[in-house]
Amino acid sequence: MRTGVFYFPTDYGIDPGELGRALEERGFDALFVCEHTHIPVSRRSPFPGGGELPKRYKHTHDPFVALAFAAAATKRLRLGTGVLLVPQHDPIVTAKSVASLDRLSGGRFELGIGGGWNVEEMENHGAQYATRFKLMRERVLAMKALWTQEEAGYQGEFVRIEPSWMYPKPVQHPHPPVLLGGETDHTLRRVVEFCDGWFPRAGAGFDPAAAVARLRAAAEKGGRDPKTLSTTVFRAPPEAATLARYREAGIDRVLLEVPDLDRDGILKRLDELAPLVGA
Template identity: 35%
Template structure:
């Protein structure tokens, strides 16, 4: 089981000097992946329920800086050479999929094939309204956008006809590095999200799960969905972040077949102490399950 770090993009993790220190330190310490999430807009008083907390409220203040993950990860990629970069997650139905396909392929090429595109359908109705995009049927929209992007990545001249996106005989270059299709990991912990993973995802990012018990239950549900659809669950990459993580959880998660455990934390605001913070975070987890090679 590998170890990822979700510490970029928000608050102190949105400062250039802190980003540089985090990513260089994380690569040196042996972290496998740097994760960064997204919200295009935040509102002061949201009626939408945040699905990753018991009270339905997001803990991040609406006034916090929240940088675009693809732009932020481009800085991370430029400062490193081997650590993977991943959106965790990009709210795909809020974007034009042709533009995202080009942006993602550009970042993947410039980073020498290090990008994983984590996508989600979104939960904030107010955010969709601000962008002028229907909140309803966002799951179907996301599925179609993924299919369209994969066509753009694989076909020299691409044509796609769908309900939400259509294009005819277009070229979108560059292609992803080394002729690959960028892995698309699906975020979300609901039954519907895991059905999406089994139906068309390359993996799952289970975020803010309520301990090993919920992780085990969700993975069992994913196993069942894969069996029902004829997919090999072993071919999917399973990544999880726990809400209240303890060192003893690591071995249990590895036994469940988790490929990557993500540590979610906010770095210090002083770049001078970030390297020590990253090293201490890595050291805390390296001993318990040989997480870092």
């Protein structure tokens, strides 16, 4: 089982390049970054975690720019979005960003995706909460076409792209892995239909063995080989005994949290987490 981290790449935190180097030096497998394009001041949508919206949600760098700095500073670290809010991103522009980052990093990018929870944020992008998952599906399918076909087009309810040339193509074949966040049965059906991996959160009561069994059952029901689907657990507990259970259950990767601290505080926390890598 591999061990990576996730981080809100804020303008008051650590430089993404320095963070990438620090992770690689300590043996971590991957860096996944969170994103919000902006936070409307109205705050109609309550924070899912309860209470006030944490400061970091308003201060994130663009994920592709942040990961490009991390890619330039490292050699083997996997780089991912955790998660990219696909309903808020143009599929043509996003497909080019993904392909460019994958090529320039030597094939190290992974696209973690989600539908989003902030209604007013997505509305500012022209997306609607009620149809966000249908929109996400079509945009992912359109991006896959752009990554894999010489002359690619897509015609759906929400996405329409006439046959086009788009380069560069990703290094990874057929394209970088697409990992879908969420825990519901609906999420699992979408993973099986058009993704390459599952990206659940390790909330209260999360059972890794049950999670692996759920994904396997969903894959078999959907006619997909379970071996073609990975499981990366977001915000896994930084506890050796718990992580041993994850490993025994067959979880492919866990992501530990890099906290919302300044540079020195983050580097100190990485030193504390490092013994969990491969433990």
